[in-house]
Amino acid sequence: MAANFSSVPVLDFALVSDNATKPEFILQLRHALINVGFLYLSNHTVSQEVTNDLIDYIPRLFDLPQEAKNQIFMANSPHFLGYSKLGAEFTKGKTDYREQFDFATPHETQWKPGAPEHLRLWGPSQWPDEELIPGFKTTMEIYLQQVQALSYQFISLLAEAFGLPSDALNKFYDTDELMQHRGKVVKYPANDGSLTDQGVGPHYDAGFLTFLLTASPHRGLQVQNLSGQWIDVPPIPGTFVVNIGKALEFVTRGLARATSHRVLSPPVGSTPRYSVPFFQNISLNARLADEVLDFPPEILQLKELRGDPVQTDSVNFAEFDREPSGKVNLIGRVKSHPDVAQRHYPDLFAQYFPNGLPKQVSAY
Ligand SMILES: O=C(O)CCC(=O)C(=O)O
C-alpha cells in the first residue's frame, strides 16, 4: 500500500497560472486525488473580500429571530433548500448537532408534471427577509458563482492529472442555465456537556467535488486515512478544503478517492464553529454507469499501488450503477430530510419510510 497519510496536503493554485510550474501542481494533484481524497487549495481565485463579507454575515444569519428562520423551513421546498433547525438531521443513527441553511445557485425548475421526479430536485432558493439581513443574498450569490467557476476550472485540472484531455469530464455537466450547485451555511454549537460530540457523523459526499470554507478558527473536521485512523483537518485561513464525492469516485473507477469524514462539536464552553460547504453537482440526467472513463494504464497502476483502503463505517451510495444521478441524489435527500420528502415526494417517502416519519434517519 502507498504511504498512508497523516495530514492533508496543501496545493498552491498559483502554480497553475505559470506554464513552468503547472506540471508540479498536476503531479501534486494526482497524488492527493488518488491517495488522500482531500486537499487544501491556497491562492485560489475566489475573492477574499467576498469571502470575508460572507464570514461576517454568518453569525447574524443564525441570530435572526427564530420566526424569520422558520419562515424559510426546508419543508416548504421541493428542492430541499432552506433552513434546518438544530438536531433535525441524523447520521448513522445519531443526532447531528448542527443548524443549517441550504442555498443554491440561481435555477428555474425544469420539471413539469409527467417528467421524471428527480428533475424537481433543483429550483429556487428560499432567502431570509432582505430587511432583516440586507445584502446577505447578494453576497452569498456572488460567492457561490465564484466557487462554481473555480470548481469547473478544477475539474479540468483533475482530468489532466489523470492523463485525459482537459475537457474529458465536461460531458457530466449541462449548460450553466440547466445546472445548479448547492452551498450550505452550517453552525456547529459547542458541546453542551451532554451525550455526544457528533457535529456530523462519518459520511461520504455524494456528488463530484466539495469546496469547504471553514468560516471560524475551530478545529473539528477529521478525515479517515487508508487504514481508518481519523486525521485532523485544521483550518488554514485563505484556503478551501476540497474533497471528492462518490459520483466522481464512481466515474473515475476509484482513482479519485471519496474519503470518509466527520465533524466533532467544539468543546464544552467554546464558541460555535461555522462552515460553508459548496457541493458541485453534475447533470441530473447523467447515468454514471454508461459514462465511466478510460485511463492510461500507467495512471490505473497508481491505484493498484495505493491498494484498497479499509472499509469505513460511513453512510454510502449504492445506486449509481442503475439510476440517473438526479435520482440517486433525490434518494439521498429523501433519507436525510424525510419531513421534506413526506410533503413533496409522498411516493418515495412511502418507499423509504413505510412506517412513517422515523425518530432517527440517516443524513448524507
Ligand atoms: O462542516 C464541515 O466542516 C464539513 C461538513 C460536511 O462534511 C458536509 O456537510 O458534508
Ligand SMILES: [Fe+2]
Ligand atoms: Fe461532507
